[in-house]
Amino acid sequence: MIDKVYCADVKPELEGQRVKLAGWVYRKREVGKKVFIVLRDSSGIVQVVFSKELNEEAYKEAKKLGIESSVIIEGTVKADPRAPTGAEVQADKLQVIQNVDFFPITKDASPEFLLDVRHLHLRSPKVASIMKVKDTLMQAAREWLLQDGWYEVFPPILVTGAVEGGSTLFKLKYFDRTAYLSQSAQLYLEAAIFGLEKVWSLTPSFRAEKSRTRRHLTEFWHLELEAAWMDLWDIMKVEEELVSYMVQRTLELRKSDIETFRKDLTTLKNAVPPFPRISYDEAIDILQSKGVQIEWGEDMGADEERVLTEEFESPFFVYGYPKHIKAFYMKEDPEDPRKVLAADMLAPEGYGEIIGGSQREDDYDKLVQRILEEGMNPEDYQWYLDLRKYGSVPHSGFGLGLERLVAWVLKLDHVRWATLFPRTPSRLYP
Ligand SMILES: NC(=O)C[C@H]([NH3+])C(=O)NS(=O)(=O)OC[C@H]1O[C@@H](n2cnc3c(N)ncnc32)[C@H](O)[C@@H]1O
Numbered sequence: 001m002i003d004k005v006y007c008a009d010v011k012p013e014l015e016g017q018r019v020k021l022a023g024w025v026y027r028k029r030e031v032g033k034k035v036f037i038v039l040r041d042s043s044g045i046v047q048v049v050f051s052k053e054l055n056e057e058a059y060k061e062a063k064k065l066g067i068e069s070s071v072i073i074e075g076t077v078k079a080d081p082r083a084p085t086g087a088e089v090q091a092d093k094l095q096v097i098q099n100v101d102f103f104p105i106t107k108d109a110s111p112e113f114l115l116d117v118r119h120l121h122l123r124s125p126k127v128a129s130i131m132k133v134k135d136t137l138m139q140a141a142r143e144w145l146l147q148d149g150w151y152e153v154f155p156p157i158l159v160t161g162a163v164e165g166g167s168t169l170f171k172l173k174y175f176d177r178t179a180y181l182s183q184s185a186q187l188y189l190e191a192a193i194f195g196l197e198k199v200w201s202l203t204p205s206f207r208a209e210k211s212r213t214r215r216h217l218t219e220f221w222h223l224e225l226e227a228a229w230m231d232l233w234d235i236m237k238v239e240e241e242l243v244s245y246m247v248q249r250t251l252e253l254r255k256s257d258i259e260t261f262r263k264d265l266t267t268l269k270n271a272v273p274p275f276p277r278i279s280y281d282e283a284i285d286i287l288q289s290k291g292v293q294i295e296w297g298e299d300m301g302a303d304e305e306r307v308l309t310e311e312f313e314s315p316f317f318v319y320g321y322p323k324h325i326k327a328f329y330m331k332e333d334p335e336d337p338r339k340v341l342a343a344d345m346l347a348p349e350g351y352g353e354i355i356g357g358s359q360r361e362d363d364y365d366k367l368v369q370r371i372l373e374e375g376m377n378p379e380d381y382q383w384y385l386d387l388r389k390y391g392s393v394p395h396s397g398f399g400l401g402l403e404r405l406v407a408w409v410l411k412l413d414h415v416r417w418a419t420l421f422p423r424t425p426s427r428l429y430p
């Protein structure tokens with residue numbers, strides 16, 4: 001490994017020190033007998049100056065450099081308030097690893113072109129910031145889950161049935177059988193709670209969603225929790241404590257990356273428990289009072305949720321949805337058989353649903369009935385039904401869409417920017 005420092009390490013207090021840097025040419029300009037390079041590495045950028053007077057050989061080589069050329073440079077740190085980071089390196093040594101004559105990404109590149117060359121776009125500082133924020137959100141989640149006594153488990157991705165409706169399953173040939181890509185690890189997490197009680201997983205989930213919205217991917221990263229003995233209200237508290245810790249910790253560790261995307265941090269700072277809670281009934285009343293054409297019993301889509309989020313300055317819950325618009329596994333509300341014990345967490349600023357959660361039906365016969373009502377075959381879910389035969393317990397859980405959380409935290413205009421290689425109905429390459 002090269003004995004180097006990072007661009008972000010080059011600060012005014014290092015004035016006079018000799019440093020070695022390795023990275024890529026991010027920007028380049030020539031002024032008189034000097035070449036100014038903005039060098040990029042994983043930590044950020046720093047200005048590097050090559051001058052004919054200091055070292056003619058390095059200066060001549062620097063003149064030939066193209067954008068994104070990979071280089072190793074050595075030189076002396078000089079504090080300079082005019083430099084982008086307050087200090088620069090006056091280089092006297094340049095090793096060109098690979099010179100690039102033409103880099104295809106230009107300033108006026110369209111979003112679709114950037115996605116066509118996503119493998120090259122990943123290196124941009126803004127994309128790197130998104131991925132650092134996503135990394136920190138998940139590191140924070142792991143911190144919280146560990147200290148709160150949750151076990152990470154590793155459920156299968158190759159499965160035999162739907163969790164969230166058969167219409168969004170990706171089917172594949174599994175030897176002489178049919179398999180599907182997992183829509184959610186939930187059912188397997190429910191099996192795990194009888195030994196571990198509180199479990200979580202981070203897996204890719206797959207939805208053959210034809211909806212082309214700014215919040216749908218066909219493959220997304222799904223953080224899911226499941227807990228024995230918890231009811232809906234318990235799991236909602238877990239959700240708000242986890243999301244609050246993730247957001248506040250990321251604000252603490254990645255503030256400058258976040259501010260690259262949004263200046264107003266109010267809603268992020270407001271993400272502290274208790275999050276506001278409204279019932280589905282209250283949500284319908286609010287929407288109708290704002291002129292939205294929606295009746296009780298109808299599902300809220302992205303547009304309705306966007307309107308609803310205008311009422312809040314923090315994430316909030318909507319609970320108590322009608323049974324017929326929700327999944328088979330959700331427990332009927334004992335106080336109102338038209339409803340289920342389900343709650344979604346919605347992010348403000350128009351982002352809407354980031355978490356779907358519920359208390360699960362723990363009665364064998366009622367679950368069989370719900371499976372039949374949904375037109376599914378109980379035999380396909382025999383293993384899942386068994387969990388209601390051998391020491392069934394009240395239990396609840398939820399799934400958080402990691403890209404949707406990142407999109408809200410950074411105010412991205414589409415979840416596709418929150419994942420390394422987005423998958424949508426029209427995009428499978430690169
Ligand atoms: N363990 C559970 O209880 C999870 C449950 N079985 C489930 O999958 N619920 S969900 O369909 O609302 O999806 C959960 C979250 O997963 C995200 N999600 C769900 N679908 C998508 C798509 N297509 N693209 C991106 N993100 C998506 C979104 O944030 C949802 O709130």
Ligand SMILES: [Mg+2]
Nearest residue numbers: 344353355356
């Ligand atoms: Mg949902």
